[in-house]
Amino acid sequence: MADTITDQRLAGGPRPAxxxxxxxxxxxTRGVGGDVQIAFVEGYVAMRNGRSxxxxxxxFTPAEWRGxxxxxxxxxxxxx
Structure with missing residues (x-):
């Protein structure tokens, strides 16, 4: 299921589910109609393609997102 991230390894090591x-x-509100979407979930920032x-x-961790x-x-x- 695309809506569940399980122990995905990205910069900084594994992420919780x-x-x-x-x-x-x-x-x-800027850019091309909804291409990039973000959500704040359990202390992390999730970013996805709104068209897909x-x-x-x-x-991203908060520090990665800030960077x-x-x-x-x-x-x-x-x-x-």
Whole structure:
């Protein structure tokens, strides 16, 4: 099931099992209509493709999410 993440290994080591079935997904008001969605679940941040929600979400710790957001704000991911 795409809504359940089980001991997925990402940066920083294994993640606990997170049930995303009832996650309250938020969509940015910027960008192309709902491509990126995030949800805050059990102290983690889940991010998924809103156009393909069946694809497993990426899971971030709060520190990883903060690093991502600060990098995006600084233009680290801008195409030149």
């Amino acid at each position: 997170l049930d995303l079935t009832h996650a309250e997904w938020q969509t940015s 929600p069946e694809i497993p979400a990426l899971i 991502f957001v600060l990098g995006a704000r600084a233009g680290e991911f801008d195409l030149t």
